[in-house]
Amino acid sequence: MAPSTHTVTNQPPPLVGYDVFTADRALAEAVERHLPPDVFAEARDDLADFGRYAGSAQAAEWGALANENSPRLRTYDRYGNRIDEVAFHFAWHRLVGRAVGAGLTDAWGRPGGHVRRAAAFVVTTQVEAGHGCPVSMTHAAVPVLRTDPELAAEWEPLLTSRVYEEELRPPLEKSGVLLGMGMTEKQGGSDVRTNTTEARALSGADGDGYVLTGHKWFCSAPMSDGFLVLAQAPGGLTCFLVPRVLPDGTRNAFAIQRLKDKLGNRSNASAEVEFDGTTWARRVGDEGRGIRTIIGMVAATRLDCVLGSAALMRQAVAQAVHHTAYRRAFGGVLIDKPLMRNVLADLALESEAATVLGMRLAAAYDADSEAERAFARIAVPVAKYWVTKRCTPLVVEALECLGGNGYVEESGMPRLLRESPLNSIWEGSGNVQALDVLRVLRQEPMALNAFLTEVGRARGADHRLDRAIKGMLTELSDLDGIEGRARRLVERMALVLQGALLVRWAPAEVADAFCASRLGGDWGAAFGTLPSTLDLAAVVERARAEV
Structure with a gap:
């Protein structure tokens, strides 16, 4: 190819060499908000180190290799002995080892352990989502085994270890x-x-x-x-x-x-x-x-479904904002074009709302009070239903921001897209979550009270949120024949909860845009239909990953 015909211009650099944790302002602020100052100081440094690993070119390569080289079943050894082993590419083992070493199976009983782990789970999932499965289940198994003190004494130190050994041997x-x-x-x-x-x-x-x-x-x-x-x-x-x-x-x-x-x-x-x-x-x-015994594991892995979807959303938004910040078209940089800015801001709102909600749930696990446990029993299935449902349409729109480049495997966006429906299916599909919310509403009045108390902390701060709360209460007042309306009710509960959290904790421009669109009705059926009167540039800038 003649150099004069193959000069590469107007292509963004790879999004590598950055701190995945610190660059995610919503995530970093949530960790600081939910941890005591002394715990946060240590957690911030650990998460920043982990974030730099996750944003490295090496981690990106491992993620790609692990997906290009799927695991293989080895039913027999060379001599014909049945062994039933699964062989993984070395990159998979590197990813799992780094996750285990960062404490992703070691949250129970540590000060702020669940918040710290949740943030690290969001970070590592942005590298590659598949390795989060065994990490998630190992973490979630701890409360199950604690129902048997003898089993817990044997297994818990191994489950919470920061050492990963891939060989099969007696545990x-x-x-x-x-x-x-x-x-x-x-x-x-x-x-x-x-x-x-x-x-x-x-x-x-x-x-x-x-x-x-x-x-x-x-x-x-x-x-x-x-x-x-x-x-x-x-x-x-x-x-x-x-x-x-x-x-x-x-x-x-x-x-x-x-x-x-x-x-x-x-x-x-x-x-x-x-x-x-x-x-x-x-x-x-x-x-x-x-x-009843295994439900503690299911609740913990459902929270990881929320966090995993929030991570996929965040990575998709980061890639879209990064691409449009460098790509020029129609006489200017894409990120400065009003219509593209509207799309990016809308995606950023969805991503931040998912992150803030997931981290609030992690904080409920750390608090471990009766009220917080009741809140988690209803808020986890609400969040699992809604956040995982929002993941796929967001990733599709973010992929489109890259144009044809986003449809090519090398961009990494197709992998995010294929991954995006999974958390909605794992640990109970959408209908299962909605029915679980109904069960809690009928059987556990304390859980509904805890939910309403959490939402009520933001009442009076935004008139659109107040109206949405009133509408939600109307829906909750009549549970007869509610099963056919369960998805509608759970969606409303999720949006009200996200709005309440953002009004309390997010920058004014983020909360305003969320309430105007998701709660106030000034929003279309596709991303990129936010009111033009909002401060969209500030919302987009907040979502940008610094390189």
């Missing part, structure tokens, strides 16, 4: 372990009460454990050291811990039949597994109380 011989989960089956999906996997107690004694017979249609992160699964025991649906390697070093019966060929999340393995009647397991919690 108690390792310095750190990962846990996966197997709940759903072919015939039931989210309706786990229809599970058919059976658990039989050995010798009639709990101390001898159980053996399982059955299957799991989705087993997340099948390379993990152990799995929390649900199975039908004589006393009903029960939670069990299934180790991959038994204490004597032999492999547990854990047959991986195939890996799922998924739309996105390509770096991470999801599998179908079979338990053959000799699969050994330890009971966690009482027989017949499996759902």
Whole structure:
């Protein structure tokens, strides 16, 4: 190619060499807001170090390589022995190792641990989303195992370790372990009460454990050291811990039949597994109380779905703002064009609202008071429903900001797009979340009171928010026949909660724009339809990632 015909101009530089944490003003401000000053000082430095790693060219390369080289199932070794292992590219192990080393499985009981971890989860997900799955489940398994003090004493130090060891060995011989989960089956999906996997107690004694017979249609992160699964025991649906390697070093019966060929999340393995009647397991919690036992894990992983979607949104917005800040068209820089500025500001509002809400929920976990636990029980499914639903349309619009460049794999935007629907499906789809909110509304008055108290802290600050609160209360006053309206109600609750948080904590231009559009009705059906009277330039500048 002749140099004179291949001169590259008007292309933005790669968005690398920056601090992913510090450049995200909404995230950094949330961490400072929710942590005591002494804890924040240490957390800020740790998160900034992690943010510089996440914004490095090396991390970007690992993320790309992990997705280009999907995990492979190795059913047998070279001699014909059944091993049921999953082989990952080295980049995957680097990503998981950095996440574990940064404390993403070590939040429980640490001062401000959940806020710090939530911020780090948002940061690492922007590098690559798939490796967050085993990290999330390992973190979320801690409250489940605490229902059995003996199990917790053995496993919790390994779950919360900052050491990642990829080899399969007896868990108690390792310095750190990962846990996966197997709940759903072919015939039931989210309706786990229809599970058919059976658990039989050995010798009639709990101390001898159980053996399982059955299957799991989705087993997340099948390379993990152990799995929390649900199975039908004589006393009903029960939670069990299934180790991959038994204490004597032999492999547990854990047959991986195939890996799922998924739309996105390509770096991470999801599998179908079979338990053959000799699969050994330890009971966690009482027989017949499996759902109640494992619900703590589900609540924590649902919060990670919110945080993961917030991270994808943030990365999409950062890429769109970065591209348009360098790209020139029609006589000027794209970011200065009024219509593009409107689109970018609208995307930035959605992203900041998701981040602020996710971090508020993480703070509720740290507070661990009765009122905050009640607030989380209703606010987590509300947020999980809405934030994960908003992720895909935002990523699509952000991709369009890059034009044809955004539709090309090398931009990274297609990977974000393929990833964007996942958190809406994982841990219960939208309908499941909406129905869960209805259940809480009917059965736990304290949760609704906690939600209304949180929203009420912003009353009187914005007339559009006040009107939206009034409309929400009208919806809540009549729960008869509400199931068909559940999505509408939960959407309204989410928007009111986001608006209340932004009015209290976000810059005036951000809160004003959110209330005018999302609550005041001055908004179209697509991004980029904000009122032109708003300070959109300030909103866009706030969202820019400094290089």
